[in-house]
Amino acid sequence: MQFIQKQHIPKALSLIQAVEFLAEYLSKASEKRIYQYFCALELLKLIVKLRKWSLVDKYGLMISVNNNYSETDYQEQEAAIQFQQHMGPLEYNPQAVNQKSIKEELNSIKEPNPKFNLGYYDLIQDKQTSLFTMLPIPNHSNQKDYESKLNQIRIKIGEILYIFRPLIYCVLILKYGGHSYTPYYISFFIDILRFLIEFQIKIYKKSQKEELKIRAKEAIICYILRNPFYSSIVKQIILSNTLGKILNPQGWIYRFIILLIELRSSKCLLL
Numbered sequence: 001m002q003f004i005q006k007q008h009i010p011k012a013l014s015l016i017q018a019v020e021f022l023a024e025y026l027s028k029a030s031e032k033r034i035y036q037y038f039c040a041l042e043l044l045k046l047i048v049k050l051r052k053w054s055l056v057d058k059y060g061l062m063i064s065v066n067n068n069y070s071e072t073d074y075q076e077q078e079a080a081i082q083f084q085q086h087m088g089p090l091e092y093n094p095q096a097v098n099q100k101s102i103k104e105e106l107n108s109i110k111e112p113n114p115k116f117n118l119g120y121y122d123l124i125q126d127k128q129t130s131l132f133t134m135l136p137i138p139n140h141s142n143q144k145d146y147e148s149k150l151n152q153i154r155i156k157i158g159e160i161l162y163i164f165r166p167l168i169y170c171v172l173i174l175k176y177g178g179h180s181y182t183p184y185y186i187s188f189f190i191d192i193l194r195f196l197i198e199f200q201i202k203i204y205k206k207s208q209k210e211e212l213k214i215r216a217k218e219a220i221i222c223y224i225l226r227n228p229f230y231s232s233i234v235k236q237i238i239l240s241n242t243l244g245k246i247l248n249p250q251g252w253i254y255r256f257i258i259l260l261i262e263l264r265s266s267k268c269l270l271l
């Protein structure tokens with residue numbers, strides 16, 4: 001019996017995240033006790049992520065649910081398979097291809113066949129020329145680079161750092177406290193190491209490139225809002241001295257902005 005089905009993994013991770021949020025805001029426990037709850041929940045989340053990782057072929061990047069290109073990649077992969085089956089034997093001769101005339105003809109087609117993802121061919125210089133390599137679908141060369149041994153090692157190391165860092169951060173918070181910069185610096189070092197590795201990955205699909213962008217953006221937001229950097233620098237210097245001079249600190253707009261920032265800077269969202 002499997003631990004969790006593939007289709008239930010995103011819901012399971014969201015459920016654990018919701019429990020963490022409730023544990024932070026509904027519990028009257030101390031900060032240390034809250035992070036003890038977080039450690040247990042992050043351990044459970046780690047198990048679910050490892051299950052998700054086992055479903056990814058060859059240690060591929062784990063695509064998050066907020067990635068807009070995962071469905072696009074699936075459709076393009078299906079289109080590539082269909083195109084190869086039906087039009088693969090056609091000869092591709094780069095010298096016989098006039099890209100301008102091909103693009104004009106494709107744009108003139110009013111009812112394209114989505115089955116082949118615009119996989120049309122044209123009679124150019126009395127030759128049937130396959131447009132397969134010109135289509136916006138994964139090609140064999142990129143796939144070969146992605147599946148290389150060195151690239152797979154990069155992906156594997158990067159994913160290990162990515163899924164273990166939150167748990168390591170929780171343990172460090174319990175040891176040094178939330179006001180210490182030690183957990184902040186160690187977590188930052190792990191992420192920098194991960195970025196140096198992940199941005200060397202040979203990308204195969206759009207969703208993989210988008211995933212690295214999402215991770216980088218989320219990491220930047222977290223380090224800006226994560227204590228003690230947030231409380232000592234962002235809140236005291238930037239918000240109070242800068243935003244407080246622009247807006248009335250007693251006004252509803254200022255308080256509303258602070259409320260949104262405080263909500264986003266919740267401990268469970270910055271692990």
